[in-house]
Amino acid sequence: MHIFFFLCNLFIREEGGISMSAVKEYRCPNCGAGVGFDPILQHWKCSFCNSEFNKNQLKTASDIKDNLDEPVEDLNLYHCSSCGAELIADDTTSATFCLYCRNHSVIKSRFSGRFKPEKLITFRITKEQAKDIYKKWIKKKIFAPSIFKNKEEIDKITGVYAPYWLFDCITNGYIEGQATRVRTWTSGNYKYTNTKYYRVVRGGNSKYSKVPVDGSNKLDDNIMNLIEPYNYNAITDFSMEYMSGFFAEKYDVEAHEAEMSMRKKVEKFIEDRLRSTVVGYSTFNITQKSINISDCAHKYAMMPVYLINNKYKEKNHIFIINGQTGKIAGETPISLLRQIGFGIGLALIIWLSIGFGGALFV
Amino acid sequence: MLYLYKKLGFLLLSIIFVFLIGSQKLYAYESHNVKDYLNYLTEKEVNNLQRSIDKIKEKHDLELVIVITDDTEGKSSMEFADDYYDYNGYGVGDDHSGLLLLIDMNARVAWISTTGSAIVFFDNSKIDEILDKVTPYLTDGRYYNASKAFVNFVRSDLSYFYRALSMLFSLQSILIAIVISLIVTIILSISSKGKVTVDSRTYEEAGGFKLDVVKDQFIRETTTRVKIETSSSSGGGGGGGTHIGSSGRSHGGGGRSF
Numbered sequence: 179m180h181i182f183f184f185l186c187n188l189f190i191r192e193e194g195g196i197s198m199s200a201v202k203e204y205r206c207p208n209c210g211a212g213v214g215f216d217p218i219l220q221h222w223k224c225s226f227c228n229s230e231f232n233k234n235q236l237k238t239a240s241d242i243k244d245n246l247d248e249p250v251e252d253l254n255l256y257h258c259s260s261c262g263a264e265l266i267a268d269d270t271t272s273a274t275f276c277l278y279c280r281n282h283s284v285i286k287s288r289f290s291g292r293f294k295p296e297k298l299i300t301f302r303i304t305k306e307q308a309k310d311i312y313k314k315w316i317k318k319k320i321f322a323p324s325i326f327k328n329k330e331e332i333d334k335i336t337g338v339y340a341p342y343w344l345f346d347c348i349t350n351g352y353i354e355g356q357a358t359r360v361r362t363w364t365s366g367n368y369k370y371t372n373t374k375y376y377r378v379v380r381g382g383n384s385k386y387s388k389v390p391v392d393g394s395n396k397l398d399d400n401i402m403n404l405i406e407p408y409n410y411n412a413i414t415d416f417s418m419e420y421m422s423g424f425f426a427e428k429y430d431v432e433a434h435e436a437e438m439s440m441r442k443k444v445e446k447f448i449e450d451r452l453r454s455t456v457v458g459y460s461t462f463n464i465t466q467k468s469i470n471i472s473d474c475a476h477k478y479a480m481m482p483v484y485l486i487n488n489k490y491k492e493k494n495h496i497f498i499i500n501g502q503t504g505k506i507a508g509e510t511p512i513s514l515l516r517q518i519g520f521g522i523g524l525a526l527i528i529w530l531s532i533g534f535g536g537a538l539f540v
Numbered sequence: 541m542l543y544l545y546k547k548l549g550f551l552l553l554s555i556i557f558v559f560l561i562g563s564q565k566l567y568a569y570e571s572h573n574v575k576d577y578l579n580y581l582t583e584k585e586v587n588n589l590q591r592s593i594d595k596i597k598e599k600h601d602l603e604l605v606i607v608i609t610d611d612t613e614g615k616s617s618m619e620f621a622d623d624y625y626d627y628n629g630y631g632v633g634d635d636h637s638g639l640l641l642l643i644d645m646n647a648r649v650a651w652i653s654t655t656g657s658a659i660v661f662f663d664n665s666k667i668d669e670i671l672d673k674v675t676p677y678l679t680d681g682r683y684y685n686a687s688k689a690f691v692n693f694v695r696s697d698l699s700y701f702y703r704a705l706s707m708l709f710s711l712q713s714i715l716i717a718i719v720i721s722l723i724v725t726i727i728l729s730i731s732s733k734g735k736v737t738v739d740s741r742t743y744e745e746a747g748g749f750k751l752d753v754v755k756d757q758f759i760r761e762t763t764t765r766v767k768i769e770t771s772s773s774s775g776g777g778g779g780g781g782t783h784i785g786s787s788g789r790s791h792g793g794g795g796r797s798f
Contacts, residue, residue: 320728321728321729356759364768367767367768368765368766368767368768369765369766369767369768370763370764371763371764371766372761373761373762373763374758374760375758375759375760375761376757377755377756377757377759378755378757379753379754379755379757380751380753380754380755381751381752381753382749382750382751382752383749383750383752384744384745384748384749384750385744385745385749386744386745387743387745387748400733401733401734403736403738404734404736404737405734406737406738407737407738407742407743446740447741447743447744448740450740451740451741451744451749452751454740455751455754505734505737507733507734508733508734509733512729517725517729520728521721521722521725522721524720524721524724524725525717525718525720525721526717528716528720528721529708529713529714529717530708532707532708532713532716532717533704534704534707534708536707536713537700537701537704537707
């Protein structure tokens with residue numbers, strides 16, 4: 179899937195005259211400054227007066243009731259409810275920051291109607307922790323170009339709520355194949371090999387719940403698959419307050435498209451599961467299989483990720499960190515210079531140690 | 541009386557002096573490790589060689605012997621070299637380590653006999669290298685140069701830095717270094733995007749998997765047999781073929797005619 183970083187599409191224009199109520203901003207009941215969600219406290223914290231609030235306190239404080247079941251008119255022009263500057267977010271940006279006053283803004287229309295998420299997992303990893311995870315990981319990539327280790331680049335790390343489809347389904351699977359059991363022994367001057375052939379059949383069904391599928395075209399599916407799984411014990415109902423302090427995206431992959439990806443995943447799950455029950459054989463090759471997936475149900479959810487985007491030789495390289503578990507994935511390009519340097523250095527070390535070390539023993 | 545004493549004293553001193561010179565001369569000719577029965581080497585040359593050989597013996601526990609003769613008592617060069625070494629009590633340590641270079645002028649053969657740890661140390665390829673250095677001088681009749689080449693080769697081959705250098709510039713060590721570094725670099729270059737931490741059970745509901753059909757049906761069996769090849773091991777390596785001399789001690793070595 180095409181990776182494109184949405185931050186580039188975010189800019190601001192002055193003036194305009196569109197309703198301010200389309201943008202939601204959570205303010206501190208004490209001092210009126212913007213309030214963001216804190217991953218360590220799992221509460222909201224005012225960055226100005228350091229007051230902490232839970233969800234209910236924040237709900238009571240914000241005067242307008244948010245009814246997200248009714249679609250709110252979607253526009254591309256929004257005003258920061260704090261300073262009045264105009265926010266122009268791209269088509270899928272749902273929560274952002276005002277570039278003028280740094281206040282958190284949540285675009286209500288992007289969370290309303292069919293875009294209203296049902297579930298959410300909150301951030302557990304702070305931005306600083308995410309930076310450390312990335313630094314530790316990139317340090318091990320000895321061939322990574324130095325730009326990937328730049329402090330300025332690492333500082334651009336961004337916490338984003340990524341749109342996910344969570345599927346529940348029932349899967350029926352059937353596999354059939356040939357298995358062999360091989361036994362060898364020696365007798366006299368001969369080595370004997372006895373091979374027994376079996377027809378092996380396995381059939382079963384399994385219930386899967388909350389199989390996640392990335393709902394954003396901007397995020398590479400292959401990398402998103404690698405930061406799984408999320409711990410579903412911490413899943414809660416969606417509420418817009420959680421978005422405050424982070425960026426958020428809305429889905430641009432429809433549920434029925436996502437279902438295709440889910441089916442592929444689940445087909446592999448059941449096949450592997452059935453295969454794991456074939457034990458006690460030397461080999462097993464599947465010759466026939468049939469898999470039937472039914473009773474699919476999906477939920478729209480917001481999952482936390484941290485993103486780092488680096489440009490190297492005109493190509494974007496994205497790194498994604500699971501905002502709950504801290505698992506990192508991403509593709510690092512290889513710097514030919516570093517590779518050659520390493521290769522020559524290692525060859526020299528080996529060569530010298532063979533010479534001087536070997537001379538001790540010969 | 542006093543005068544007589546003086547005269548006697550002088551005489552005594554002279555005798556001692558002459559005796560000393562004589563004994564020195566005797567020592568030179570009676571060199572322990574250089575046995576030149578044909579007088580091809582000068583006294584000075586014998587002394588030089590003996591000094592080098594003594595140093596090697598002290599430093600590396602290896603005794604070198606050089607024999608130049610035209611009378612091998614009817615034995616082959618190999619037999620004569622081995623027996624000469626054994627029956628004259630050469631060698632260092634329990635395994636009598638050492639090398640003997642026999643210049644057999646009768647058969648015109650240069651034979652190098654190795655004993656003890658020298659058998660492993662100076663294997664066939666090393667012996668060939670030594671002979672490469674030695675035989676051209678013998679062909680030219682330069683016996684001292686040949687002996688010197690033999691001693692020098694053994695000495696430099698035993699020195700650590702020389703061995704290190706010769707190992708460094710051997711094709712094998714260069715190839716090994718290149719191959720290993722290539723493999724390591726390639727392995728490290730296959731940079732994984734990340735480990736897959738999802739398996740077929742991750743999203744399975746607890747107790748949600750039910751196995752309905754389990755069939756394991758035997759169809760047929762085959763049995764094949766293969767004759768085991770008993771590999772005949774070709775006589776032990778290390779030193780490349782040793783033989784046992786008449787004294788019952790084993791020797792390695794090799795020779796070449798000049």
